[in-house]
Amino acid sequence: MSRKIAALAAALSAAGLVAAISLSPINPSNAAPSAGPPAADDAMVSALARDLRISPADARARMAREGKAAEVEGFLRTSLGTTFAGAWLDPTGSTLTVGITDPARAGLVRAAGAVPKTVPRSLAQLDVLKSRLDAQPAPKTVPGWYVDVTSNQLVVLTKAGKTQQAKAFAKASGVDTAAARFVISTESPRPLIDVIGGNAYYIGSGTRCSVGFAVTGGFVTAGHCGQTGANTTQPSGTFAGSSFPGNDYAWVRVAAGNTPRALVNRYPGTVPVAGSTEAAVGSSVCRSGSTTGWRCGTIQQKNASVTYPEGTITGLTRTNACAEPGDSGGSWLTGDQAQGVTSGGSGNCTSGGVIYFQPVNEILGAYGLTLTVSGGTPPTTPPTTPPTTPPGGTTWQAGTAYAAGATVTYGGRTYQCLQGHTAQTGWEPPVVPALWQAR
Structure with missing residues (x-):
């Protein structure tokens, strides 16, 4: 909270009424919030300028105004209590409007530097209406719904010609249709996660590992990342099999809507996966992982054993390519041929080290999996x-x-x-x- 907002809060507390303190309005000539936001990341500024079609200077100014608006909204959300009805910026990000259900609180909104708008329903009341829809199974003709604070209504999306079904859904949920607006939509929502090697995924309460390779129905990864039955997110799925120690491999069966792709993240860009022909000792090999991205080295030995605190792992391939925690499970490729998934090792990507991977053909054979490859069916590629x-x-x-x-x-x-x-x-x-x- 900025010093001016804090001063306003103190004055309100002491006087019990709207203070005569005036906070600077949120406008282009007053871009910087009094406490100052963190410096804008250059990449974020560039992306914002590109996608909003504004200059980098305007992008920085907009981000500063938005930082101040967030402070003001947070203060007013607390101060207005049950009379708060949401807040929104205009399309240029210059003016913050705050909905209120009690006109007597307009002075407080103005004192905080925002524009008040009196509306019939508080944000809490709108959220209750939405929760009623959330609690009911929706027909397929209703792609979604949301609270629209700018119109002080609950918006229900509906397919063309299916508005009556959407109204029936709202009525059955206990929502007064006078508080809802039904909007024709062409949306067809679906999860947009492609299963790509080297990308991050999360296990349980937030442990991160990396996708190895897409297979029919899911992906392969390291066994130490999760036990059989453990749940994953991004993509959502379940460990269908896991072996560690002794081995260090697993496979995750992903939920419907997640699409296995014959690709590995190269950070940036992707590379295709065409098969799993095993490379010879001395061959170059590159690996992908969600911590250190794309790193390369050479295959030094095969059928290596390594002893971790949890026990000994056998049948690994030893390399001089680096990796770090979070890269575990990630992809190893020679050219467009899958080689294995990251297990572990010593060192890091600053000082270098020795890293081992679990050969992918062993994983495919252990679970009867089919590698997802570019161009159709993978070739038969035995390890020897x-x-x-x-x-x-x-x-x-x-x-x-x-x-x-x-x-x-x-x-x-x-x-x-x-x-x-x-x-x-x-x-x-x-x-x-x-x-x-x-x-």
């Missing part, structure tokens, strides 16, 4: 070149679901399953020590 003909003395079979602890033979040798998965060609026991241990 398989033998063309299984040797004698083999009970292992591609397509069979194996549980941890199961034993098979391959080439006359016995192997024990380390983690549950569905076998596929290219994942024969001798070539995937992360899945099978020779006995």
Whole structure:
């Protein structure tokens, strides 16, 4: 609260009536609030100037006026109590109007530097009307509704030719149609979240991780980000499977309306995902994450094991590309080929370090997932070149679901399953020590 508003509040408290103190009106010649807002971010100023089609100087002035208006509105919202009926700026952001239900409070509004307007319903009364609509299932012909403080009404949107259904919805909710305005709308609201690798998502009460790669029905990510059953937001979904420690992979099944895309965020821009052919040691690799963006390095070793405080993770790929907390679960690419999801490591993106990723083909095989790729069906890309003909003395079979602890033979040798998965060609026991241990 600015010093002038604080002084006004003190005067009101002491005198019990509208003070003779005058706050400067909110207008272009008086742009800066008395306490001063934080300095405007250059990128925000540029975006505002671009989209509102005004100059950068006008954008800065507008932001300053809006900062002052927010202070005034907050003061009047409290001071006017149940007579407050909302506040709004004119299209230029120069004049703040405040609705009141008691004309006797107009002097207080003027003293605070705003313009009073007497209206029949308080904001609290309008909010009650809206809550009645919120409590009822809406017909599909009603795209939405909101409180419009400028007209002191509840606005109900309706499809063309369906106004009577909208009125019936309002009436059934207990809303007096005299307090509502029914507006024809072409809106078709839907969630606008594309599932893109490297983007942030949130788990539970706000823990942040990064999307790995979009798959049919959701996305893959790191297992340490959430346990099976944990809920996510942005996009909304649920961990359908998670393995950590031992492994560090998981997949999230997203809610309807979220669209898996064959893309990874490059910060800025995106890159396509065309498949998951495994790159060789020494290959360049780039990763995307919501903390440090797009970083690159080289693949140093494969089938590495690393011991975290929670336990040992096996079958990881070791790199010299950096990452930091919040990047976990994010995408690793060589060219347009998916490689894995960020697990963890040492160092940071200032001093450098060693970071490990969980190979993506193992995750896809473990959960029977299909990678979302550009151009249609992903190519068959086993992690290594398989033998063309299984040797004698083999009970292992591609397509069979194996549980941890199961034993098979391959080439006359016995192997024990380390983690549950569905076998596929290219994942024969001798070539995937992360899945099978020779006995």
